[in-house]
Amino acid sequence: MRVLDLAFKDIRQILRDKQSAFFLLIMPIVFTLLFGFAFGGFDSGDDDADPRLPVGFLNQDAGITAQRFMGLLEQSDVLRLVTPVADADALGQQVAEGDLAAAVIVPADFGAQMEANTPVPVTLIMDPTAATAFTIQGELETAISRLASALQTARISADTAVAQGQLASEEEQRAYFADALTRAVTAWQSPPVQVRASSTGAAAQTDSTAVYSDNAFAHSSPGMMAQFALAGLITASQVLVLERKSGAMRRLLTTNMSRASILVGHYLAMFIMIIAQLLIMILFGQLLLQLPYFQEPAATLLLVIASAFFAASMGLLIGALAKSEEQAVVYSLVPMFILAGLGGAWMPLEFTPLSVQRIAYLTPIAWIMDGFKDIIVRGLGLESVLTATAVLLLYAVILWLLAAWRFRFE
Amino acid sequence: MKLFDVAFKEMRQSFRSLTGIMFMFVVPILVTLLFSFLFGGAGEGDSFTLPQTSLLLVNLDEGELPDSASFGGNMTGNQAFNFSPVASMGELLVQILQGDAFADLLTVSVAADAAAARLAVDNQEVNVALIIPANFTDALLLPEDTAVIELYHDPGLTLGPAIVGSLINQFADNFSAPKIGASVALAQLAETGVAIDEGLAQTVIAEMTAAALAQAQAGAPAVVVQPPSGITREGNLLSQLLGQILGGMMIFFAFFTGAGTLQTILVEEEKGTLPRLFTTPTPIPAILGGKALGTLITLTVQVTVLLVFGRLVFGIQWGGWLPVVLAAAGIILTATATGLLLASLVASTRQSGVIYGGVLTLTGMLGMVTIFTGGQSSPAIKTVTLLVPQGWTVQALQTALNGGGAVDLLPTWGGLLAWIAVFTAVALFRLQRRFA
Secondary structure, three states, X not given: XXXXXXXXHHHHHHHHOHHHHHHHHHHHHHHHHHHHHHOOOOOOOOOOOOOOEEEEEEEOOOOHHHHHHHHHHHOOOOEEEEOOOOOHHHHHHHHHOOOOOEEEXXXXXXXXXXXXXOOOOEEEEOOOOOXXXXXXXXXXXXXXXXXXXXXXXXXXXXXXXHHOOOOOOHHHHHHHHHHHHHHHXXXXXXOOEEEEEEEOHHHHHOHHHHHHHHOOHHHHHHHHHHHHHHHOHHHHHHHHHHHHHOOHHHHHHOOOOOHHHHHHHHHHHHHHHHHHHHHHHHHHHHHOOOOOHHHOHHHHHHHHHHHHHHHHHHHHHHHHHOOOHHHHHHHHHHHHHHHHHHOOOOOOHHHOOHHHHHHHOOOHHHHHHHHHXXXXXXXXXXXXXXXXXXXXXXXXXXXXXXXXXXXXXX | OHHHHHHHHHHHHHHHOHHHHHXXXXXXXXXXXXXXXXXXXXXXXXXXXXOOEEEEEEEOOOOOOOOXXXXXXXXXXXXXXXXXXXXXXXXXXXXXXXXHXXXXXXXXXXXXXXXXXXXXXXXXXXXXXXXXXXXXHHHXXXXXXXXXXXXXXOOOOOHHHHHHHHHHHHHHHHHHHHHHHHHXXXXXXXXXXXXXXXXXXHHHHHHHHHHHHHHHHHOXXXXXXXXXXXXXXXXXXXXXXHHHHHHHHHHHHHHHHHHHXXXXXXXXXXXXXXXXXXXXXXXXXXXXXXXXXXXXXXXXXXXXXXXXXXXXXXXXXXXXXXXXXXXXXXXXXXXXXXXXXXXXXXXXXXXXXXHHHHHHHHHHHHHOHHHHOOOOOOHHHHHHHOOOHHHHHHHHHHHHHOOOOHHHHHHXXXXXXXXXXXXXXXXXXXXXXXXX
């Protein structure tokens, strides 16, 4: 009972500090929304809205070949052509201001040079460091490549017709060539070999889950939850520092409460606080961000408990090591930055080289991220989070033992 | 002189604080180092490294190429391939993907059946499985047949599947071109009354195949990528990225430095040292001015150290010297004015914890949204960032980073001056009333 009394005393003390609400709830929610919005969070909300990337298209070539090129680009599932536009400078400005994802400028001699098999480059105005740069350039190259192929087809078709004694006049040859080009461009709408992407079985089996890999919050929600579970330890560890500085802990030792009970009491307070924080964040994710945390409630709960065990042990260690409130802040925030950054809370680890990914999995944050993503993105169940849970519990035990070893009661 | 005495006292106090040093220098540099490590890789040079994607190939192709079919030489122009004789187009695709040309992008292995491959993806043993269908060759040879290559991937991944998808689409197009060309040409010839015998059909198919191979050898079509107006970044991709991150961190924590340093007004007021100081012959404006000057100097040191560190260690090209100086001055002055305003608004150090911890974090993150998005923010989001002073300082620094000149910075500087003037005026009014 005394352990519980001590834990509830700590929790009351933590909740009385207004700073706690910021670190425990407001900041993780704001950051989740911010990162989610930044990476395309809620769309316009209009289901009929075209989700493709808006790309300006300035055609300086009035010929049929350039028109066919435009037709090929219009078939794209990724790009949405925006025409007409004023001039190249205005286009560049629109790209710079973010109104357009990119802009394509087709030069005046594009068609003639393509027909002569001496292609001239198409200008693509875009920020080469943008996340969409790879996709846009790929789509553009595919369209040019298909146009080149269609022109080859038209050329060979027309030459064969002439060789077969058809097409007496140049006019007939031109018309035949144009017809062949149109047919070939149309044929590219449904090529004989197509590539279809699909994703893992568990996610694909339920329609409701399949869409969550497209939810921009599927990364920011678990990421910020993991990061701010550590930030929330600032106040909790400061309570320990204050208790030690004020002599309250020494007085506590004069009671019949054992040192182990004191440690457990403080640990329990941090554990309850983090559990509450994580559960509120999960409710927020489920109800407002439409992330399917409750699809596998047992898996989610297990991961929440394991994460709380780890974070609370970390908090106890910080409280054990910090000699002042200032140190408690530093000892909380520095590991938070390092573990969150390295563990993939800010951006997916898939963007990093394999060597970095291996190092990242030495951090508990990477395991928390992996566990939650298994549930909300991959649609997996309890079994999938067992490894993550085991790793987090191992971290919790190690950190707890370190905290108990270094804990100063006086 | 008293003004400078107070200023140097404030500065000394700031640089003696462990937390101050952490947030001024250690955390911004640490976070930038982390990103440098994350994107550059561990000991893999200082350029952006695309991560390798593990690809599991399943070739179910049962078709057979006719004896007359031959593929040799160079399929993608930039990359050399030496093919062994192949029995089907599926084998050819496997050989291409296993070639040295893609060794930097892909780690390729082969599985016997589709179910095992999908299971390997489900178990996250590989990133992507590519299943070549049984009728792949037939789809490329027979008139009515079509085939679908399945790209089965972990839904938690986006970049790797996108890279593999782009490559496979390119090959699928190269393979499809002869069939599309031949079917279009032969249908058109037939419509004009030409009798299509096997010899003519073979000739057309051979010409189309040769043309497709020639096109594949020519490599990717020419596309000139041109950054939009106002963006003429120097340096490699990694240093550009690190410039955004270190710049963002510098701005974020500069506002904490401004507020934290001027928090001494509250601390000294509560301790009673400030009222005692006011009883000395030193005029109140000199005392408060000294505190503001101390903050300005502290911020100047912080911003200068981070800019120089970024240039020397991370190779960040911050921009021309004048735009960078203007942007830095904007950051320093705005952070100081914000610190003054907060010190004038907050009544006690207890309140200041919430204000400094919460408000500055919220406004700081809001101002940095354009950094998170890598410049891909919508106009609405960009406008929202300008609701806070941090957004204007980020805009000033980004203008310099993007190669903008001093003239390009003028509108942003106008906005910054407005923030500085309003904040300083309100702060002076309230502090005069408080200490009158």
